[in-house]
Amino acid sequence: MNTRLWLLVAAVATSLGALSCSVTPSGTTGTGGATSTTTSTSDATSTTGDTTTASASSTSGTGGAGSCAGVFPAGACATCAETTCCAEGAKCDVTAGCLGCVYSSDPSCTAANKPAVDALLACMHASCETACFPVPPPKTDVTCAVPNPTPSLGACVSVGGAIECNPVTNEPCDTAAGEACDFKGNGYHCYAGPNEVNLCAACGPSNAGGHCKGGSTCLPGPDGTCGKFCCDDGDCGKGKCNKTQMLPAGVGYCLGGNP
Numbered sequence: 001m002n003t004r005l006w007l008l009v010a011a012v013a014t015s016l017g018a019l020s021c022s023v024t025p026s027g028t029t030g031t032g033g034a035t036s037t038t039t040s041t042s043d044a045t046s047t048t049g050d051t052t053t054a055s056a057s058s059t060s061g062t063g064g065a066g067s068c069a070g071v072f073p074a075g076a077c078a079t080c081a082e083t084t085c086c087a088e089g090a091k092c093d094v095t096a097g098c099l100g101c102v103y104s105s106d107p108s109c110t111a112a113n114k115p116a117v118d119a120l121l122a123c124m125h126a127s128c129e130t131a132c133f134p135v136p137p138p139k140t141d142v143t144c145a146v147p148n149p150t151p152s153l154g155a156c157v158s159v160g161g162a163i164e165c166n167p168v169t170n171e172p173c174d175t176a177a178g179e180a181c182d183f184k185g186n187g188y189h190c191y192a193g194p195n196e197v198n199l200c201a202a203c204g205p206s207n208a209g210g211h212c213k214g215g216s217t218c219l220p221g222p223d224g225t226c227g228k229f230c231c232d233d234g235d236c237g238k239g240k241c242n243k244t245q246m247l248p249a250g251v252g253y254c255l256g257g258n259p
Helices: 004-009 076-084 084-091 098-104 112-131
Strands: 027-029 035-038 046-048 181-183 189-190 216-219 224-230 241-243 254-255
Touching: 035 224, 076 084, 076 112, 076 241, 084 112, 098 181, 098 189, 181 216
Parallel strands: none
Antiparallel strands: 027 035, 035 046, 181 189, 216 224, 224 254, 241 254
């Protein structure tokens, strides 16, 4: 997979915490048996005696309501975007295929989710360009020959919460159907195919390379070379498992060791 990586690379070296949208709290006042609850929306609730009207609370920002926790890559990007683009992130989170489209440009992109995708990307570019869209480094020297099956069996990864799948083994994604486990926010997610590009082949949405096979990701991305996820050096043949990027779940990339 591809474009989600560069939203992540600038952020992975810092803590993986995520914030949530600012929600206007309700307040309760009154005496005796009467209370009133007021929110920032027009259909606020008030209860006095036996009379009750409908209520709703609001989320700050524009473009949608809800939480944007975990929507943005952890670190500098999340710190910036959760403050300035939370509403757009929350809207994208509840729009089918929106996050998959933002982070991978895969078949999740549809006419139905395009408005939410465009709104989120526009906000991130306008407010968090440096934090969320860093300039790609030079082409990475990914390891081209690695053992199969992976010797570590992905033992460094515990699936749960934001870690929806094991990027080293690609489990429980449907490998036969072309699914691939790759970055999503501060964790990993199974993305639908096609994900057909082999190790060391060109990848990225702006060239004919396309998306990397399960067990690998596009380095440095979004236009780069498919590199193997790893738990330790044993997964990398003559290469080394580089963990300097502090990826989620303690995963690294196989680098070097080529003739």
